[in-house]
Amino acid sequence: MIDFNDSAFIDDPYPALKKLREVGAPFWHEETSMFLAAGFKDASAVLRNRTLGRIFDPKTPESKWESFNWLHSDSILDSEPPKHTRLRSLVMKAFNPKKIEGLRPEIERITASLLDEAAKKHEAQGHFDLIADFAEPLPVKVIAHLLGFPEKDEHLLRPWSQAIVKMYEVSPSIADQEAAQLASDDFAAYVHELMLQRQTNPGTDLVSELAAVREEGEKLNTHELIATCVLLLNAGHEASVNGFGNGMVAALENKTQMAKLNADPDGLALTAVDEFLRFDAPLHLFERTATEDTVIGGVTIKKGQKIASLLGSANRDSAMFENPDELDLSRHPNPHIGFGAGIHFCIGAPLARVEMSVSLPALIKRFGNLELAEKPLRRQSFVLRGYDKVLVRNS
Numbered sequence: 001m002i003d004f005n006d007s008a009f010i011d012d013p014y015p016a017l018k019k020l021r022e023v024g025a026p027f028w029h030e031e032t033s034m035f036l037a038a039g040f041k042d043a044s045a046v047l048r049n050r051t052l053g054r055i056f057d058p059k060t061p062e063s064k065w066e067s068f069n070w071l072h073s074d075s076i077l078d079s080e081p082p083k084h085t086r087l088r089s090l091v092m093k094a095f096n097p098k099k100i101e102g103l104r105p106e107i108e109r110i111t112a113s114l115l116d117e118a119a120k121k122h123e124a125q126g127h128f129d130l131i132a133d134f135a136e137p138l139p140v141k142v143i144a145h146l147l148g149f150p151e152k153d154e155h156l157l158r159p160w161s162q163a164i165v166k167m168y169e170v171s172p173s174i175a176d177q178e179a180a181q182l183a184s185d186d187f188a189a190y191v192h193e194l195m196l197q198r199q200t201n202p203g204t205d206l207v208s209e210l211a212a213v214r215e216e217g218e219k220l221n222t223h224e225l226i227a228t229c230v231l232l233l234n235a236g237h238e239a240s241v242n243g244f245g246n247g248m249v250a251a252l253e254n255k256t257q258m259a260k261l262n263a264d265p266d267g268l269a270l271t272a273v274d275e276f277l278r279f280d281a282p283l284h285l286f287e288r289t290a291t292e293d294t295v296i297g298g299v300t301i302k303k304g305q306k307i308a309s310l311l312g313s314a315n316r317d318s319a320m321f322e323n324p325d326e327l328d329l330s331r332h333p334n335p336h337i338g339f340g341a342g343i344h345f346c347i348g349a350p351l352a353r354v355e356m357s358v359s360l361p362a363l364i365k366r367f368g369n370l371e372l373a374e375k376p377l378r379r380q381s382f383v384l385r386g387y388d389k390v391l392v393r394n395s
């Protein structure tokens with residue numbers, strides 16, 4: 001009925017997702033052996049329902065998946081209360097609104113320096129890559145700064161993260177599986193070493209803070225600390241890169257909206273960011289497992305069965321949004337579930353919003369009238385939806 005790996009579907013999944021919503025209730029998807037919840041009400045209920053848990057399924061054979069399983073079995077994202085509550089409350093201290101606001105000057109500084117480099121490239125070659133030159137390095141640098149990940153090693157983050165997150169796709173290839181395991185080995189070893197350094201020689205960064213918590217009250221063991229730092233480093237940039245790229249391409253393909261943005265980049269920044277995430281979500285699917293028989297949209301999910309919340313589909317539901325297939329950068333209110341819902345709601349949402357609402361107007365003001373220099377290159381993945389390359393130029 002729906003093939004998540006089909007390139008035509010990946011290029012534009014929205015017509016097929018609309019048909020799924022028309023089914024009207026969660027339904028069984030044989031190929032992935034799980035229910036799919038495509039409408040806003042059901043997709044949102046899946047994320048909020050407490051008898052549907054984020055239960056990590058260790059990959060088998062476990063001997064082959066040692067590091068990957070190790071990193072995931074103790075992370076915030078893949079745990080449930082009471083462990084989830086404890087881990088999340090420790091990390092939330094670092095993500096409180098005051099601390100995030102405090103990062104604004106650093107985000108502005110990084111943005112300005114990336115734009116300087118992009119402008120040089122534009123001058124030399126007549127275009128620059130919105131992804132590689134701007135959308136990607138910005139959140140990587142910010143999360144690296146926050147965690148105290150050394151600048152000289154920042155280039156390691158994105159390849160490790162990309163290799164690991166390919167495992168979140170519906171059916172990753174054997175080569176992708178091997179790359180994910182290798183990246184997990186290297187990433188875990190690196191963060192372990194960093195943590196040991198910070199324990200003897202603490203700084204003001206988040207790794208030092210979390211390492212200190214562990215020493216004081218034994219609240220965070222070594223395994224949890226490493227898994228949490230790796231999760232933050234990955235989650236802290238992956239969706240932000242794609243959310244910005246997807247949104248900018250949608251805007252650049254829409255003359256009216258782009259004109260609005262060019263005319264008032266500061267005034268539109270906040271609503272535009274949320275509309276970017278609603279219109280072409282960077283994260284499309286999250287799974288839950290029923291810990292007891294659970295009814296969603298009139299359908300019983302039996303204990304042990306899985307159900308996926310289709311976020312990007314939910315955000316295009318006409319029952320929730322007026323003209324859902326239209327990009328409207330001033331849309332307000334915009335109750336999308338691009339950052340999830342319920343107890344796993346994105347910890348980094350305030351940080352992502354500050355990053356994007358600083359970088360978007362700065363980009364627009366620096367380049368005036370941006371346009372696509374060639375057809376953007378879509379990455380062939382559905383769950384983490386994004387572009388590999390988006391060449392742009394000043395028109």
Ligand code: HEM
Binds near residue numbers: 047233352
């Ligand atoms: C545009 C950017 C982002 C989007 C769209 C996004 C989206 C999401 C979503 C949908 C979830 C929930 C997953 C689920 O329910 O299973 C989530 C969780 C999470 N996100 Fe984000 N995220 C973004 C940026 C960030 C950033 C910058 C960080 C920074 C550290 C971050 C850290 C996390 C963490 C730690 C969780 C797990 C929370 C938990 O399980 O309690 N995210 N994110």
